[in-house]
Amino acid sequence: MGLARYIAIRALAIIPTVLILYTLVFIVLRVLPGNPVLAAIGTKNIPEEQLKELMKELGLDKPLYQQYFEYLYNFIRGDMGQSMIIRGRSIAGDIADKLPATIELSVWSIIFSLLIGIGLGYLGARAHSRVVKTAVRLTGSILFVIFIPALGLSLQLIFSKYLGLLPIGGRLSSVGLLKPITGLYTIDALIELKPLVFIDALQHLLLPAFTLGLVISGPYIRLTMNNIEEILESKIIEAYRARGVREEKIFRHAFRHVLIPITTYTGLQFSLLMGGAVLTETTYNWPGIGTYLVDKVMYRDYTAIQAVVIIFAVIVGLTSLIVDILYALIDPRVRY
Protein backbone atom coordinates (compact mmCIF):
# COMPACT_ATOMS: atom_id res chain seq x y z
CA MET A 1 0.00 0.00 0.00
CA GLY A 2 2.57 2.51 1.24
CA LEU A 3 4.71 3.24 -1.79
CA ALA A 4 2.02 2.91 -4.45
CA ARG A 5 -0.28 5.24 -2.54
CA TYR A 6 2.51 7.72 -2.07
CA ILE A 7 3.30 7.73 -5.80
CA ALA A 8 -0.39 8.11 -6.70
CA ILE A 9 -0.83 11.08 -4.36
CA ARG A 10 2.32 12.74 -5.65
CA ALA A 11 1.25 12.20 -9.24
CA LEU A 12 -2.10 13.86 -8.57
CA ALA A 13 -0.37 16.73 -6.81
CA ILE A 14 1.51 17.83 -9.92
CA ILE A 15 -1.71 18.44 -11.87
CA PRO A 16 -2.63 21.73 -10.17
CA THR A 17 0.93 22.98 -10.51
CA VAL A 18 1.01 22.31 -14.23
CA LEU A 19 -2.46 23.85 -14.59
CA ILE A 20 -1.38 27.03 -12.81
CA LEU A 21 1.63 27.26 -15.09
CA TYR A 22 -0.51 26.66 -18.16
CA THR A 23 -2.85 29.44 -17.03
CA LEU A 24 0.10 31.73 -16.43
CA VAL A 25 1.57 31.06 -19.86
CA PHE A 26 -1.84 31.51 -21.44
CA ILE A 27 -2.36 34.85 -19.70
CA VAL A 28 1.13 36.01 -20.63
CA LEU A 29 0.91 35.07 -24.30
CA ARG A 30 -2.77 35.53 -25.12
CA VAL A 31 -4.30 38.04 -22.75
CA LEU A 32 -1.56 40.67 -22.61
CA PRO A 33 -2.03 43.54 -25.05
CA GLY A 34 -0.59 43.20 -28.52
CA ASN A 35 -1.81 41.16 -31.43
CA PRO A 36 0.34 38.04 -31.86
CA VAL A 37 -0.52 37.78 -35.54
CA LEU A 38 0.70 41.29 -36.24
CA ALA A 39 3.86 40.62 -34.24
CA ALA A 40 4.50 37.46 -36.22
CA ILE A 41 3.96 39.08 -39.58
CA GLY A 42 6.06 42.01 -38.49
CA THR A 43 3.89 44.67 -40.11
CA LYS A 44 0.70 46.48 -39.29
CA ASN A 45 -0.13 47.17 -42.90
CA ILE A 46 -2.36 44.28 -43.78
CA PRO A 47 -6.02 44.58 -44.73
CA GLU A 48 -8.48 44.18 -41.88
CA GLU A 49 -10.18 41.24 -43.58
CA GLN A 50 -7.02 39.33 -44.18
CA LEU A 51 -6.06 39.79 -40.52
CA LYS A 52 -9.45 38.49 -39.41
CA GLU A 53 -9.09 35.50 -41.65
CA LEU A 54 -5.67 34.71 -40.24
CA MET A 55 -6.95 35.04 -36.68
CA LYS A 56 -9.81 32.71 -37.52
CA GLU A 57 -7.49 30.16 -39.05
CA LEU A 58 -5.41 30.12 -35.88
CA GLY A 59 -8.47 30.05 -33.64
CA LEU A 60 -7.63 33.42 -32.13
CA ASP A 61 -11.01 34.98 -32.91
CA LYS A 62 -12.91 32.97 -30.32
CA PRO A 63 -13.59 34.25 -26.79
CA LEU A 64 -10.60 33.83 -24.48
CA TYR A 65 -12.19 31.33 -22.11
CA GLN A 66 -13.07 29.13 -25.08
CA GLN A 67 -9.51 29.35 -26.40
CA TYR A 68 -8.26 28.47 -22.94
CA PHE A 69 -10.23 25.23 -22.64
CA GLU A 70 -9.91 24.23 -26.28
CA TYR A 71 -6.17 24.59 -26.18
CA LEU A 72 -5.95 22.60 -22.97
CA TYR A 73 -8.15 19.85 -24.38
CA ASN A 74 -6.14 19.65 -27.60
CA PHE A 75 -2.86 19.75 -25.72
CA ILE A 76 -3.81 16.76 -23.60
CA ARG A 77 -4.67 14.91 -26.82
CA GLY A 78 -1.22 15.74 -28.12
CA ASP A 79 -2.33 18.39 -30.59
CA MET A 80 -0.41 21.59 -30.03
CA GLY A 81 -1.72 23.42 -33.05
CA GLN A 82 0.16 24.69 -36.04
CA SER A 83 3.06 27.02 -36.50
CA MET A 84 2.10 30.60 -37.22
CA ILE A 85 5.07 31.09 -39.53
CA ILE A 86 5.30 27.84 -41.43
CA ARG A 87 1.65 27.14 -42.10
CA GLY A 88 0.42 23.65 -41.68
CA ARG A 89 3.48 22.56 -39.74
CA SER A 90 2.48 20.55 -36.68
CA ILE A 91 4.16 21.87 -33.55
CA ALA A 92 3.73 18.59 -31.69
CA GLY A 93 5.68 16.84 -34.44
CA ASP A 94 8.49 19.41 -34.28
CA ILE A 95 8.73 19.10 -30.52
CA ALA A 96 8.72 15.31 -30.66
CA ASP A 97 11.65 15.55 -33.09
CA LYS A 98 13.65 17.92 -30.89
CA LEU A 99 12.89 16.61 -27.43
CA PRO A 100 15.25 13.59 -27.49
CA ALA A 101 18.21 15.88 -28.22
CA THR A 102 17.42 17.95 -25.15
CA ILE A 103 16.95 14.86 -23.01
CA GLU A 104 20.26 13.42 -24.17
CA LEU A 105 22.08 16.67 -23.46
CA SER A 106 20.43 17.01 -20.05
CA VAL A 107 21.22 13.48 -18.96
CA TRP A 108 24.88 13.76 -19.93
CA SER A 109 25.12 17.17 -18.30
CA ILE A 110 23.76 15.81 -15.05
CA ILE A 111 26.31 12.99 -15.21
CA PHE A 112 29.11 15.50 -15.75
CA SER A 113 27.88 17.79 -13.00
CA LEU A 114 27.61 14.93 -10.52
CA LEU A 115 31.12 13.71 -11.36
CA ILE A 116 32.63 17.18 -11.09
CA GLY A 117 30.52 18.29 -8.14
CA ILE A 118 30.79 15.20 -5.97
CA GLY A 119 34.46 14.74 -6.90
CA LEU A 120 35.51 18.25 -6.00
CA GLY A 121 33.24 18.35 -2.95
CA TYR A 122 34.71 15.09 -1.70
CA LEU A 123 38.22 16.43 -2.20
CA GLY A 124 37.31 19.59 -0.34
CA ALA A 125 35.85 17.66 2.56
CA ARG A 126 38.91 15.41 2.86
CA ALA A 127 41.45 18.21 2.49
CA HIS A 128 43.26 19.21 5.66
CA SER A 129 44.46 22.61 4.57
CA ARG A 130 42.16 25.56 4.98
CA VAL A 131 43.33 27.09 1.72
CA VAL A 132 42.22 24.07 -0.29
CA LYS A 133 38.87 24.02 1.49
CA THR A 134 38.26 27.68 0.82
CA ALA A 135 39.36 27.32 -2.79
CA VAL A 136 36.97 24.43 -3.40
CA ARG A 137 34.10 26.26 -1.72
CA LEU A 138 34.75 29.40 -3.74
CA THR A 139 34.98 27.39 -6.97
CA GLY A 140 31.52 26.11 -6.14
CA SER A 141 29.98 29.55 -6.00
CA ILE A 142 31.88 30.94 -8.98
CA LEU A 143 31.13 28.06 -11.37
CA PHE A 144 27.49 28.67 -10.71
CA VAL A 145 27.52 32.21 -12.11
CA ILE A 146 29.49 31.60 -15.27
CA PHE A 147 27.52 32.82 -18.26
CA ILE A 148 26.96 29.66 -20.31
CA PRO A 149 27.38 31.19 -23.80
CA ALA A 150 30.60 32.90 -22.71
CA LEU A 151 32.06 29.62 -21.46
CA GLY A 152 30.71 27.66 -24.40
CA LEU A 153 32.10 30.03 -27.01
CA SER A 154 35.49 30.10 -25.29
CA LEU A 155 35.60 26.31 -25.30
CA GLN A 156 34.63 26.26 -28.97
CA LEU A 157 37.41 28.71 -29.68
CA ILE A 158 40.00 26.58 -27.89
CA PHE A 159 38.95 23.03 -28.74
CA SER A 160 37.33 23.47 -32.13
CA LYS A 161 39.04 26.42 -33.73
CA TYR A 162 42.61 26.28 -32.40
CA LEU A 163 43.17 22.69 -31.31
CA GLY A 164 40.76 21.23 -33.84
CA LEU A 165 39.95 18.37 -31.49
CA LEU A 166 36.18 18.57 -31.26
CA PRO A 167 33.34 19.59 -33.56
CA ILE A 168 31.97 23.09 -33.09
CA GLY A 169 28.32 22.14 -32.92
CA GLY A 170 25.50 19.87 -33.97
CA ARG A 171 24.85 16.28 -32.92
CA LEU A 172 26.49 14.22 -35.66
CA SER A 173 28.97 14.80 -38.47
CA SER A 174 26.39 13.66 -40.98
CA VAL A 175 22.67 13.19 -40.52
CA GLY A 176 22.54 9.97 -42.50
CA LEU A 177 24.75 8.07 -40.07
CA LEU A 178 21.89 6.90 -37.91
CA LYS A 179 18.26 5.90 -38.17
CA PRO A 180 16.86 7.34 -34.96
CA ILE A 181 15.18 4.73 -32.79
CA THR A 182 15.08 6.37 -29.39
CA GLY A 183 16.35 9.70 -30.68
CA LEU A 184 19.18 9.55 -28.14
CA TYR A 185 22.07 9.16 -30.57
CA THR A 186 24.57 7.65 -28.15
CA ILE A 187 22.07 4.90 -27.37
CA ASP A 188 20.90 4.49 -30.98
CA ALA A 189 24.51 4.00 -32.11
CA LEU A 190 24.95 1.23 -29.56
CA ILE A 191 21.70 -0.45 -30.57
CA GLU A 192 22.67 -0.33 -34.25
CA LEU A 193 26.16 -1.57 -33.33
CA LYS A 194 28.00 1.33 -34.92
CA PRO A 195 30.97 2.07 -32.64
CA LEU A 196 32.35 4.81 -34.90
CA VAL A 197 29.03 6.64 -34.92
CA PHE A 198 28.90 6.27 -31.16
CA ILE A 199 32.28 7.97 -30.84
CA ASP A 200 31.17 10.67 -33.27
CA ALA A 201 28.02 11.34 -31.24
CA LEU A 202 30.08 11.39 -28.07
CA GLN A 203 32.51 13.90 -29.55
CA HIS A 204 29.63 16.19 -30.43
CA LEU A 205 28.17 15.79 -26.97
CA LEU A 206 31.36 16.38 -25.05
CA LEU A 207 31.64 20.17 -25.15
CA PRO A 208 27.95 21.03 -24.67
CA ALA A 209 27.45 18.51 -21.88
CA PHE A 210 30.67 19.59 -20.17
CA THR A 211 29.70 23.28 -20.41
CA LEU A 212 26.28 22.78 -18.92
CA GLY A 213 27.55 20.18 -16.45
CA LEU A 214 30.35 22.41 -15.18
CA VAL A 215 28.06 25.37 -14.59
CA ILE A 216 25.43 23.40 -12.70
CA SER A 217 28.03 21.43 -10.70
CA GLY A 218 28.63 24.38 -8.33
CA PRO A 219 25.85 23.59 -5.86
CA TYR A 220 26.84 19.90 -5.80
CA ILE A 221 30.34 20.84 -4.69
CA ARG A 222 29.04 22.73 -1.70
CA LEU A 223 26.31 20.22 -0.93
CA THR A 224 28.75 17.30 -0.91
CA MET A 225 31.37 19.16 1.08
CA ASN A 226 29.01 20.54 3.73
CA ASN A 227 27.18 17.27 4.23
CA ILE A 228 30.29 15.14 4.54
CA GLU A 229 31.84 17.61 6.95
CA GLU A 230 28.68 17.72 9.01
CA ILE A 231 28.40 13.95 9.21
CA LEU A 232 32.06 13.57 10.13
CA GLU A 233 31.40 15.67 13.21
CA SER A 234 28.39 13.59 14.28
CA LYS A 235 28.10 11.00 17.00
CA ILE A 236 27.72 8.12 14.56
CA ILE A 237 31.13 8.73 13.10
CA GLU A 238 32.56 9.22 16.57
CA ALA A 239 31.24 5.80 17.46
CA TYR A 240 32.84 4.28 14.35
CA ARG A 241 36.14 5.89 15.20
CA ALA A 242 35.92 4.66 18.79
CA ARG A 243 35.49 1.14 17.47
CA GLY A 244 38.58 1.55 15.37
CA VAL A 245 36.94 1.53 11.96
CA ARG A 246 39.40 2.57 9.24
CA GLU A 247 39.17 6.16 7.93
CA GLU A 248 38.48 4.90 4.40
CA LYS A 249 35.41 3.06 5.58
CA ILE A 250 34.25 6.00 7.63
CA PHE A 251 34.32 8.17 4.55
CA ARG A 252 32.26 5.65 2.68
CA HIS A 253 29.65 5.80 5.42
CA ALA A 254 29.68 9.57 5.44
CA PHE A 255 29.30 9.55 1.69
CA ARG A 256 26.03 7.64 1.82
CA HIS A 257 24.46 10.47 3.74
CA VAL A 258 25.15 12.83 0.87
CA LEU A 259 22.95 10.88 -1.52
CA ILE A 260 19.64 12.11 -0.12
CA PRO A 261 20.33 15.84 -0.33
CA ILE A 262 21.87 15.31 -3.76
CA THR A 263 18.79 13.54 -5.07
CA THR A 264 16.56 16.27 -3.67
CA TYR A 265 18.74 18.90 -5.18
CA THR A 266 18.86 17.26 -8.60
CA GLY A 267 15.09 17.60 -8.69
CA LEU A 268 15.15 21.18 -7.50
CA GLN A 269 17.76 22.27 -9.96
CA PHE A 270 16.02 20.70 -12.89
CA SER A 271 14.37 23.99 -13.71
CA LEU A 272 17.83 25.55 -13.70
CA LEU A 273 19.08 22.80 -15.95
CA MET A 274 16.30 23.54 -18.45
CA GLY A 275 17.16 27.23 -18.56
CA GLY A 276 20.81 26.31 -18.98
CA ALA A 277 19.92 23.86 -21.73
CA VAL A 278 18.29 26.65 -23.73
CA LEU A 279 21.51 28.66 -23.64
CA THR A 280 23.80 25.67 -24.19
CA GLU A 281 21.80 24.45 -27.16
CA THR A 282 21.78 27.90 -28.74
CA THR A 283 25.52 28.23 -28.23
CA TYR A 284 26.34 24.85 -29.78
CA ASN A 285 23.57 24.71 -32.40
CA TRP A 286 22.30 21.65 -30.60
CA PRO A 287 18.98 20.82 -32.29
CA GLY A 288 16.86 20.45 -29.14
CA ILE A 289 13.76 22.26 -27.93
CA GLY A 290 15.93 25.04 -26.47
CA THR A 291 17.24 26.01 -29.91
CA TYR A 292 13.72 25.52 -31.25
CA LEU A 293 12.37 27.96 -28.65
CA VAL A 294 15.00 30.59 -29.45
CA ASP A 295 14.35 30.20 -33.19
CA LYS A 296 10.63 30.68 -32.65
CA VAL A 297 11.29 33.68 -30.42
CA MET A 298 13.24 35.29 -33.21
CA TYR A 299 10.31 34.76 -35.60
CA ARG A 300 7.67 35.60 -32.94
CA ASP A 301 5.90 32.33 -33.63
CA TYR A 302 3.49 32.56 -30.69
CA THR A 303 1.71 29.24 -31.03
CA ALA A 304 5.03 27.39 -31.07
CA ILE A 305 6.45 29.40 -28.15
CA GLN A 306 3.36 28.70 -26.10
CA ALA A 307 3.58 24.97 -26.77
CA VAL A 308 7.29 24.77 -25.88
CA VAL A 309 6.84 26.72 -22.66
CA ILE A 310 3.97 24.48 -21.57
CA ILE A 311 6.02 21.42 -22.45
CA PHE A 312 8.69 22.76 -20.12
CA ALA A 313 6.05 23.09 -17.39
CA VAL A 314 5.05 19.47 -17.89
CA ILE A 315 8.70 18.36 -17.79
CA VAL A 316 9.24 20.22 -14.53
CA GLY A 317 6.14 18.63 -13.02
CA LEU A 318 7.21 15.15 -14.12
CA THR A 319 10.75 15.50 -12.79
CA SER A 320 9.56 16.63 -9.41
CA LEU A 321 7.41 13.52 -9.39
CA ILE A 322 10.35 11.29 -10.30
CA VAL A 323 12.48 12.86 -7.61
CA ASP A 324 9.77 12.35 -5.02
CA ILE A 325 9.65 8.67 -5.96
CA LEU A 326 13.43 8.31 -5.86
CA TYR A 327 13.42 10.05 -2.53
CA ALA A 328 10.96 7.53 -1.14
CA LEU A 329 13.07 4.66 -2.47
CA ILE A 330 16.31 5.97 -0.93
CA ASP A 331 14.88 7.07 2.38
CA PRO A 332 12.25 4.67 3.73
CA ARG A 333 11.16 7.25 6.30
CA VAL A 334 9.45 9.28 3.58
CA ARG A 335 5.85 8.11 3.42
CA TYR A 336 2.44 9.56 3.49
Added chain:
Amino acid sequence: MRELFKSNVAGKASRALLNASRIILSNKYILAGFIIVLVFVLMAILADFIAPYSPIEIVGPVLQPPSQKYLMGTDNLGRDVFSRTIYGSRVVLLTTAIAIALSGAIGTLLGLISGYIGGALDRVFSFIMDSIYAFPSLILAIALSVALGPSPINAAIAIAVVYIPTYFRMVRGQVLSIKNEPYIEIARALGIPSTRIVTRHILPHVGRTLMVVFSMNSADAILTEAALSFIGLTVQPPQPDWGFDLYKGRGFILTGYWWMMVFPGFCITLLAVGFALMSEGVSTVISGRKR
Protein backbone atom coordinates in the same frame (compact mmCIF):
# COMPACT_ATOMS: atom_id res chain seq x y z
CA MET B 1 13.31 73.52 12.75
CA ARG B 2 14.31 73.01 9.17
CA GLU B 3 17.98 73.10 10.18
CA LEU B 4 17.34 70.41 12.75
CA PHE B 5 15.58 68.28 10.20
CA LYS B 6 18.39 68.73 7.71
CA SER B 7 21.11 67.75 10.15
CA ASN B 8 19.02 64.80 11.18
CA VAL B 9 18.78 63.61 7.61
CA ALA B 10 22.47 64.25 7.06
CA GLY B 11 23.25 62.36 10.25
CA LYS B 12 21.10 59.44 9.21
CA ALA B 13 22.65 59.35 5.78
CA SER B 14 26.20 59.47 7.07
CA ARG B 15 25.40 56.79 9.63
CA ALA B 16 23.95 54.58 6.92
CA LEU B 17 27.04 55.17 4.81
CA LEU B 18 29.29 54.34 7.77
CA ASN B 19 27.28 51.21 8.41
CA ALA B 20 27.52 50.15 4.80
CA SER B 21 31.25 50.71 4.64
CA ARG B 22 31.70 48.74 7.87
CA ILE B 23 29.81 45.81 6.36
CA ILE B 24 31.83 46.03 3.15
CA LEU B 25 35.15 46.12 4.96
CA SER B 26 34.19 43.41 7.44
CA ASN B 27 34.63 40.58 4.97
CA LYS B 28 37.11 40.16 2.18
CA TYR B 29 34.63 38.48 -0.16
CA ILE B 30 32.21 41.35 0.19
CA LEU B 31 35.05 43.78 -0.39
CA ALA B 32 36.34 41.98 -3.50
CA GLY B 33 32.85 41.64 -4.94
CA PHE B 34 32.04 45.23 -4.14
CA ILE B 35 35.17 46.48 -5.92
CA ILE B 36 34.34 44.47 -9.06
CA VAL B 37 30.78 45.74 -9.15
CA LEU B 38 31.91 49.29 -8.39
CA VAL B 39 34.32 49.24 -11.32
CA PHE B 40 31.48 48.29 -13.66
CA VAL B 41 29.14 50.89 -12.18
CA LEU B 42 31.78 53.60 -12.63
CA MET B 43 32.36 52.35 -16.16
CA ALA B 44 28.66 52.76 -16.91
CA ILE B 45 28.44 56.22 -15.38
CA LEU B 46 31.67 57.54 -16.87
CA ALA B 47 31.31 55.82 -20.24
CA ASP B 48 31.29 59.15 -22.07
CA PHE B 49 34.71 59.98 -20.66
CA ILE B 50 36.40 56.56 -20.81
CA ALA B 51 35.31 55.31 -24.21
CA PRO B 52 37.66 56.53 -26.95
CA TYR B 53 35.06 56.24 -29.72
CA SER B 54 31.32 56.27 -30.19
CA PRO B 55 29.89 52.80 -29.59
CA ILE B 56 27.58 52.87 -32.60
CA GLU B 57 29.59 54.68 -35.24
CA ILE B 58 31.98 53.11 -37.68
CA VAL B 59 35.42 54.25 -36.62
CA GLY B 60 37.84 52.20 -38.64
CA PRO B 61 38.45 49.17 -40.84
CA VAL B 62 36.46 46.03 -40.04
CA LEU B 63 37.69 43.11 -37.94
CA GLN B 64 40.95 44.67 -36.77
CA PRO B 65 42.67 42.69 -34.02
CA PRO B 66 43.32 44.42 -30.69
CA SER B 67 45.98 47.10 -31.04
CA GLN B 68 46.99 50.34 -29.42
CA LYS B 69 44.53 52.22 -31.53
CA TYR B 70 41.65 49.80 -30.95
CA LEU B 71 42.25 48.24 -27.54
CA MET B 72 39.83 45.36 -28.10
CA GLY B 73 39.83 45.44 -31.87
CA THR B 74 36.95 46.35 -34.18
CA ASP B 75 33.86 44.35 -35.05
CA ASN B 76 32.49 43.20 -38.40
CA LEU B 77 31.08 46.66 -39.10
CA GLY B 78 34.21 48.55 -38.06
CA ARG B 79 32.98 49.69 -34.66
CA ASP B 80 35.32 49.87 -31.67
CA VAL B 81 34.79 46.80 -29.45
CA PHE B 82 36.34 48.52 -26.42
CA SER B 83 33.87 51.41 -26.60
CA ARG B 84 30.97 49.04 -27.15
CA THR B 85 32.02 46.96 -24.16
CA ILE B 86 32.17 50.04 -21.93
CA TYR B 87 28.79 51.36 -23.05
CA GLY B 88 27.33 47.86 -22.89
CA SER B 89 27.60 47.92 -19.09
CA ARG B 90 24.81 50.51 -18.99
CA VAL B 91 22.12 48.23 -20.39
CA VAL B 92 22.96 45.31 -18.13
CA LEU B 93 23.25 47.32 -14.94
CA LEU B 94 20.21 49.50 -15.52
CA THR B 95 17.93 46.68 -16.63
CA THR B 96 18.99 44.47 -13.74
CA ALA B 97 18.69 47.29 -11.20
CA ILE B 98 15.14 48.11 -12.31
CA ALA B 99 14.25 44.43 -12.30
CA ILE B 100 15.59 43.84 -8.79
CA ALA B 101 13.94 46.99 -7.41
CA LEU B 102 10.60 45.96 -8.91
CA SER B 103 10.69 42.36 -7.78
CA GLY B 104 11.97 43.35 -4.33
CA ALA B 105 9.21 45.91 -3.82
CA ILE B 106 6.36 43.77 -5.15
CA GLY B 107 7.63 40.54 -3.58
CA THR B 108 8.05 42.21 -0.19
CA LEU B 109 4.62 43.85 -0.33
CA LEU B 110 2.86 40.62 -1.28
CA GLY B 111 4.89 38.66 1.27
CA LEU B 112 3.92 41.08 4.05
CA ILE B 113 0.25 41.02 3.13
CA SER B 114 0.11 37.27 2.61
CA GLY B 115 2.03 36.44 5.77
CA TYR B 116 0.22 38.92 8.00
CA ILE B 117 -3.34 38.26 6.87
CA GLY B 118 -2.91 34.50 6.43
CA GLY B 119 -5.87 32.23 5.75
CA ALA B 120 -7.22 31.51 2.28
CA LEU B 121 -5.52 34.54 0.73
CA ASP B 122 -2.17 33.34 1.99
CA ARG B 123 -2.75 29.86 0.60
CA VAL B 124 -3.72 31.15 -2.83
CA PHE B 125 -0.78 33.55 -3.00
CA SER B 126 1.68 30.93 -1.83
CA PHE B 127 0.41 28.38 -4.30
CA ILE B 128 0.75 30.74 -7.24
CA MET B 129 4.18 31.90 -6.10
CA ASP B 130 5.39 28.34 -5.57
CA SER B 131 4.25 27.42 -9.07
CA ILE B 132 6.12 30.33 -10.62
CA TYR B 133 9.14 29.51 -8.48
CA ALA B 134 9.18 25.91 -9.69
CA PHE B 135 9.19 26.99 -13.31
CA PRO B 136 12.50 27.45 -15.16
CA SER B 137 13.09 31.15 -14.58
CA LEU B 138 14.84 31.82 -17.87
CA ILE B 139 12.09 30.22 -19.93
CA LEU B 140 9.38 32.17 -18.14
CA ALA B 141 11.39 35.37 -18.62
CA ILE B 142 11.68 34.59 -22.33
CA ALA B 143 7.93 34.03 -22.66
CA LEU B 144 7.18 37.28 -20.82
CA SER B 145 9.67 39.27 -22.87
CA VAL B 146 8.26 37.92 -26.10
CA ALA B 147 4.73 38.84 -25.03
CA LEU B 148 5.72 42.33 -23.94
CA GLY B 149 7.95 42.98 -26.94
CA PRO B 150 11.73 43.38 -27.02
CA SER B 151 13.03 46.38 -25.08
CA PRO B 152 15.18 46.87 -21.97
CA ILE B 153 12.27 48.03 -19.81
CA ASN B 154 10.14 45.05 -20.84
CA ALA B 155 13.05 42.74 -20.12
CA ALA B 156 13.30 44.35 -16.68
CA ILE B 157 9.60 43.69 -16.07
CA ALA B 158 9.97 40.09 -17.24
CA ILE B 159 12.95 39.49 -14.95
CA ALA B 160 11.11 41.18 -12.08
CA VAL B 161 8.11 38.86 -12.41
CA VAL B 162 10.36 35.83 -12.39
CA TYR B 163 12.06 36.82 -9.14
CA ILE B 164 9.01 38.07 -7.21
CA PRO B 165 8.46 34.61 -5.64
CA THR B 166 12.01 34.58 -4.25
CA TYR B 167 11.36 37.74 -2.25
CA PHE B 168 7.81 36.73 -1.47
CA ARG B 169 8.80 33.42 0.09
CA MET B 170 11.53 34.82 2.29
CA VAL B 171 9.51 37.80 3.50
CA ARG B 172 6.42 35.70 4.12
CA GLY B 173 8.43 33.22 6.16
CA GLN B 174 9.94 36.01 8.20
CA VAL B 175 6.53 37.60 8.82
CA LEU B 176 5.09 34.27 9.97
CA SER B 177 7.85 33.88 12.52
CA ILE B 178 7.46 37.43 13.89
CA LYS B 179 3.68 37.62 13.71
CA ASN B 180 3.01 35.80 16.95
CA GLU B 181 5.65 37.54 19.03
CA PRO B 182 4.18 39.07 22.23
CA TYR B 183 4.97 42.63 21.19
CA ILE B 184 2.94 42.30 18.02
CA GLU B 185 0.05 40.85 19.97
CA ILE B 186 0.23 43.75 22.40
CA ALA B 187 0.27 46.22 19.52
CA ARG B 188 -2.80 44.55 18.11
CA ALA B 189 -4.53 44.55 21.53
CA LEU B 190 -3.80 48.27 21.84
CA GLY B 191 -5.77 48.79 18.66
CA ILE B 192 -2.90 49.94 16.48
CA PRO B 193 -4.00 49.65 12.86
CA SER B 194 -2.65 46.69 10.90
CA THR B 195 -0.93 48.81 8.28
CA ARG B 196 1.04 50.56 11.02
CA ILE B 197 1.94 47.29 12.73
CA VAL B 198 3.18 45.87 9.46
CA THR B 199 5.16 48.92 8.35
CA ARG B 200 6.53 49.97 11.73
CA HIS B 201 6.96 46.75 13.67
CA ILE B 202 7.36 43.97 11.14
CA LEU B 203 8.98 45.51 8.06
CA PRO B 204 12.19 46.63 9.87
CA HIS B 205 12.87 43.02 10.91
CA VAL B 206 12.60 41.84 7.35
CA GLY B 207 15.47 44.08 6.25
CA ARG B 208 18.25 41.62 6.93
CA THR B 209 16.46 38.80 5.15
CA LEU B 210 15.98 41.08 2.20
CA MET B 211 19.69 41.82 2.07
CA VAL B 212 20.51 38.13 1.92
CA VAL B 213 17.94 37.47 -0.81
CA PHE B 214 19.11 40.52 -2.72
CA SER B 215 22.73 39.42 -2.62
CA MET B 216 21.89 35.89 -3.75
CA ASN B 217 19.48 37.08 -6.36
CA SER B 218 21.48 39.77 -8.12
CA ALA B 219 24.07 37.51 -9.78
CA ASP B 220 21.23 35.37 -11.07
CA ALA B 221 19.35 38.42 -12.35
CA ILE B 222 22.47 39.61 -14.21
CA LEU B 223 22.74 36.24 -15.94
CA THR B 224 19.06 36.21 -16.85
CA GLU B 225 19.38 39.69 -18.33
CA ALA B 226 22.43 38.63 -20.30
CA ALA B 227 20.54 35.58 -21.54
CA LEU B 228 17.60 37.69 -22.71
CA SER B 229 20.07 39.98 -24.46
CA PHE B 230 21.77 36.98 -25.99
CA ILE B 231 18.58 35.98 -27.77
CA GLY B 232 17.84 39.55 -28.79
CA LEU B 233 15.06 40.45 -26.37
CA THR B 234 16.47 43.65 -24.88
CA VAL B 235 18.02 46.52 -26.82
CA GLN B 236 17.87 46.60 -30.59
CA PRO B 237 20.90 47.04 -32.81
CA PRO B 238 23.01 49.11 -33.20
CA GLN B 239 22.90 49.81 -29.44
CA PRO B 240 25.82 48.17 -27.62
CA ASP B 241 24.85 45.25 -25.41
CA TRP B 242 27.09 42.52 -24.00
CA GLY B 243 24.66 39.65 -24.50
CA PHE B 244 23.74 40.47 -28.06
CA ASP B 245 27.31 41.38 -29.04
CA LEU B 246 28.32 37.97 -27.76
CA TYR B 247 25.63 36.39 -29.91
CA LYS B 248 26.86 38.21 -32.98
CA GLY B 249 30.49 37.38 -32.19
CA ARG B 250 29.48 33.72 -32.18
CA GLY B 251 29.41 33.69 -35.96
CA PHE B 252 33.06 34.73 -36.17
CA ILE B 253 34.63 31.99 -34.10
CA LEU B 254 35.59 29.66 -36.90
CA THR B 255 37.21 32.53 -38.77
CA GLY B 256 39.22 33.32 -35.66
CA TYR B 257 37.99 36.84 -34.87
CA TRP B 258 37.90 35.98 -31.18
CA TRP B 259 37.94 39.55 -29.83
CA MET B 260 34.35 40.18 -30.85
CA MET B 261 33.04 37.68 -28.33
CA VAL B 262 35.71 37.24 -25.68
CA PHE B 263 35.43 40.72 -24.15
CA PRO B 264 31.67 41.04 -23.73
CA GLY B 265 31.47 37.43 -22.53
CA PHE B 266 34.20 38.02 -19.99
CA CYS B 267 32.47 41.16 -18.69
CA ILE B 268 29.15 39.39 -18.13
CA THR B 269 30.82 36.60 -16.19
CA LEU B 270 33.03 38.94 -14.17
CA LEU B 271 30.10 41.13 -13.16
CA ALA B 272 28.11 38.08 -12.06
CA VAL B 273 31.15 36.79 -10.15
CA GLY B 274 31.35 40.17 -8.38
CA PHE B 275 27.79 39.79 -7.13
CA ALA B 276 28.37 36.13 -6.26
CA LEU B 277 31.38 37.07 -4.11
CA MET B 278 29.29 39.64 -2.28
CA SER B 279 26.61 37.07 -1.66
CA GLU B 280 29.23 34.60 -0.44
CA GLY B 281 30.49 37.23 2.01
CA VAL B 282 27.04 38.17 3.23
CA SER B 283 26.15 34.55 3.93
CA THR B 284 29.41 33.91 5.82
CA VAL B 285 28.93 37.07 7.89
CA ILE B 286 25.38 36.05 8.76
CA SER B 287 26.14 32.41 9.51
CA GLY B 288 29.15 33.55 11.55
CA ARG B 289 26.91 35.79 13.62
CA LYS B 290 24.60 32.93 14.33
CA ARG B 291 27.39 30.84 15.75
